[in-house]
Amino acid sequence: MLKFLSIRDFVIVDRMELEFVPGFTVLTGETGAGKSILIDALSLVLGERSDPAEVRNGRERAEISAEFDIRGLPGMEDWVRENGFESNDDGGVCLMRRIVDISGRSRGFINGYSATLQQLRAAGERLVNIHGQHAHQSMLRSDAQRELLDAFSGNHGLPQSTAEVYRRWQGLQQRRLAWEQNATAFLQEREQLEWQVNELTALNFSFDEWQTLQADHSRLSHAASLLEAVQMGLEALSEGESAALAQINSVISRLHNLLDCDTDLSTALDLLESAQIQLQEGVYELGRYQQRLDLDPQRLQEMEERLSAIHATARKYRVTPAELPDLSRTATDRLKELDQGDDGETLAKEEAAARNEYFRLAKRLSEARQEAAITLAQQVTAAMQTLAMAGGEFSVALLPLEQGNAHGMEQIEFQVSSHQGLPLRPLAKVASGGELSRISLAIQVITSKLGAAPTLIFDEVDAGIGGRVAEIVGGLLKKLGTERQVMCITHLAQVASAGDHQWQVTKSVDPGNGGKVSSRITVLEKQERVEEIARMLGGEKITETTRKHAAEMLRGGRDTGLRI
Numbered sequence: 001m002l003k004f005l006s007i008r009d010f011v012i013v014d015r016m017e018l019e020f021v022p023g024f025t026v027l028t029g030e031t032g033a034g035k036s037i038l039i040d041a042l043s044l045v046l047g048e049r050s051d052p053a054e055v056r057n058g059r060e061r062a063e064i065s066a067e068f069d070i071r072g073l074p075g076m077e078d079w080v081r082e083n084g085f086e087s088n089d090d091g092g093v094c095l096m097r098r099i100v101d102i103s104g105r106s107r108g109f110i111n112g113y114s115a116t117l118q119q120l121r122a123a124g125e126r127l128v129n130i131h132g133q134h135a136h137q138s139m140l141r142s143d144a145q146r147e148l149l150d151a152f153s154g155n156h157g158l159p160q161s162t163a164e165v166y167r168r169w170q171g172l173q174q175r176r177l178a179w180e181q182n183a184t185a186f187l188q189e190r191e192q193l194e195w196q197v198n199e200l201t202a203l204n205f206s207f208d209e210w211q212t213l214q215a216d217h218s219r220l221s222h223a224a225s226l227l228e229a230v231q232m233g234l235e236a237l238s239e240g241e242s243a244a245l246a247q248i249n250s251v252i253s254r255l256h257n258l259l260d261c262d263t264d265l266s267t268a269l270d271l272l273e274s275a276q277i278q279l280q281e282g283v284y285e286l287g288r289y290q291q292r293l294d295l296d297p298q299r300l301q302e303m304e305e306r307l308s309a310i311h312a313t314a315r316k317y318r319v320t321p322a323e324l325p326d327l328s329r330t331a332t333d334r335l336k337e338l339d340q341g342d343d344g345e346t347l348a349k350e351e352a353a354a355r356n357e358y359f360r361l362a363k364r365l366s367e368a369r370q371e372a373a374i375t376l377a378q379q380v381t382a383a384m385q386t387l388a389m390a391g392g393e394f395s396v397a398l399l400p401l402e403q404g405n406a407h408g409m410e411q412i413e414f415q416v417s418s419h420q421g422l423p424l425r426p427l428a429k430v431a432s433g434g435e436l437s438r439i440s441l442a443i444q445v446i447t448s449k450l451g452a453a454p455t456l457i458f459d460e461v462d463a464g465i466g467g468r469v470a471e472i473v474g475g476l477l478k479k480l481g482t483e484r485q486v487m488c489i490t491h492l493a494q495v496a497s498a499g500d501h502q503w504q505v506t507k508s509v510d511p512g513n514g515g516k517v518s519s520r521i522t523v524l525e526k527q528e529r530v531e532e533i534a535r536m537l538g539g540e541k542i543t544e545t546t547r548k549h550a551a552e553m554l555r556g557g558r559d560t561g562l563r564i
Contacts, residue, residue: 001454001485002128004067007041009056012507012519024481026496027489027521028532029505034519035489038505039130039459042066045098046124047117050106057516061101068094068127073454076126083119085110096123129453131444139414139440140428146412149396152447153372155365162361163406169354176347193335196317200328203313207325213307238283245279252276362409369398369410376446383442383476388469389435391420438465438473445476456480458488466492471556474498493536497553502529529554 007016012034027035044050045064055062070076071092080086080094087093097109098120108115110123139145150159238245255269314321373396380394395417398410415424418435427439444458458477465473474495480486481500490496502524510516524532533550534542 001069002042002066003069004065005038005042006063006065007037008063009059010041010044010062010064011037011054011056012517013037013041014056014516014518016519016521018503018521020485020487021501022481022485023500024478024486024488024498025501025503026499027487027503027505028491028496028536030507031491033505033507035505036459037519038521039457039489042128042457043130044100045096045108045120046128047108047119047121049117050098050100050104052100052102052104055100055102059102061099063097063099065095065097068096068455070094070127073126076123079123079126080111083110085113085115085119087111094123094127096120125453127453128455128457130457130459132459139436139443142411142413143407145396145414145427146407148443148447149369149372149376149412152376153368155368158361158365158368159407162358162365162408165354165358165361166404166406169351169358172347172351172354176344176351179344179347190335193331196331197328197335199313200324200331203309203324205310205313205321205324205328207322210310210321213303213310216303233286234283237279237286245276245283248272248276248279358404359409362404365408366398366410369408369412372396373398376443379446380439380442383446384439386472387438387442387465388467388472389418389438393417393420393424394439395424397424438469441465441473441476445480453484455485456487458486460489460491466494470494471498491536493533493550493553496536497533497550497556502532504528504532526554 001022002020004020005016005018007013007018009015018038027038029035040054041064044054045066069092070080076094077092085094087095093111095109095111096115099107106117108117108120110119115123139148150156235243237243252269252272255265255272259265259269310321310324314324317324317327319327377393377395381392384390384392384394393416395415397413397415399413400410401408414427416427416435416439417424427436470492471494474492475498477486477488477495478498478500488495488499496502504522504524505519506522507517507519510518522528530547530550531542533553534546537550537553538546
């Protein structure tokens with residue numbers, strides 16, 4: 001259960017520390033005093049979205065901490081340990097903390113370890129169940145009615161599994177229909193690709209071959225000119241009568257003979273000898289090139305035929321010869337996709353299997369809902385008899401859906417008959433505001449008893465009721481407080497008097513601090529409770545008669561506690 005709550009600089013609260021106790025606690029106070037701030041602060045530490053506007057004016061950050069006793073709480077201690085939030089003390093404690101900056105940045109912690117919003121929410125769902133003051137309005141929505149019935153049935157995983165299988169079934173159905181609509185186009189594309197791949201494979205062409213072919217063809221097609229140029233070079237350099245190499249050798253020899261006469265010739269001689277070496281190497285290289293150069297008309301013809309075939313194929317597919325290898329790979333990959341892709345027979349089998357699985361799960365879900373609907377209807381009908389709706393009846397109708405949907409084979413509709421003899425009609429069409437509030441409260445109390453959360457908070461869920469009905473509501477909450485830790489924000493003296501404990505929320509203005517507004521909570525003792533109940537009964541003017549009435553209500557409240 002919730003043991004301690006600390007609030008710092010949150011909305012109009014500067015600092016507030018609250019110790020919580022078991023049983024049924026009521027929070028009362030004038031409108032606007034800040035009663036719902038407690039709920040908002042607790043919701044924030046339990047993972048609700050933050051808003052920088054929640055930071056108290058003039059402050060840098062708001063901070064909320066909540067301490068829970070989780071000893072004996074099924075699954076919670078295991079969850080804390082499995083998620084790495086185990087505390088260093090003797091265990092049994094879950095300390096949750098949330099900090100919100102005015103910049104909008106938010107941080108969460110569990111037992112001192114950094115936690116994500118999802119982790120805060122997961123822990124919060126196990127610890128606290130908050131029923132908002134507008135819960136009766138959501139009760140009119142079909143999806144809210146369905147979710148409530150499924151939660152009441154206890155089959156929490158079955159609706160989700162049914163929805164997942166339904167989506168898989170519908171996805172397979174769409175794929176099969178798409179395949180059938182495009183089957184002819186797919187077949188034509190496959191035939192075209194097979195023919196294209198076969199042709200390109202038979203061509204056996206690669207980019208490396210393309211580069212080699214271009215170089216070899218250029219050489220062979222100009223072989224005569226190349227041979228002529230090489231021969232002319234050899235003649236000029238070494239083989240002719242006035243060959244350059246012979247002349248430079250003659251010059252070098254003569255200069256060597258005169259070197260003793262003037263050593264300054266050595267520099268020129270060195271340069272000429274270097275040129276002689278380079279010329280000689282050039283002659284050797286031309287000779288080797290001449291030997292390699294081949295005049296082969298047949299080889300040239302074969303090469304030209306190969307190039308002609310490559311160019312023809314490239315023109316057919318409107319690409320350059322260098323792009324043919326990429327085209328071949330692309331066509332091969334697409335053909336593999338088509339071969340490995342959907343086929344009508346396989347898709348039909350998978351679709352049928354998913355459809356059968358959906359109807360199997362949907363049938364189980366329908367059976368669970370039917371059983372839960374009967375039980376819920378009986379319990380809410382019984383509660384209506386004590387909530388000034390004697391003779392009224394509540395029913396949960398399961399309206400069949402021929403093809404079903406992600407939520408099952410039926411639509412859930414809450415139906416009610418406010419008085420005996422009236423036919424059952426949809427809740428949204430026949431219930432007045434007061435009746436809807438009472439029915440909603442009865443459903444919330446009934447379903448809350450089934451949940452695992454040890455702390456239940458009701459935020460003005462008693463709106464729209466009064467008198468004897470309000471006393472009964474107080475009794476329902478008091479009875480629930482014997483099993484759980486229950487808190488209720490209320491404006492009704494009848495509900496407040498049924499509480500085991502009462503806290504008063506007040507708002508004050510500090511004129512010495514710029515007129516800042518602050519909210520605080522006071523734990524009321526016996527006589528203080530009489531004064532607060534009297535205020536709730538009589539407003540600003542409290543008489544002795546009002547006080548006596550309040551004291552009498554408190555004495556009666558201690559004995560209140562109805563069974564539902």
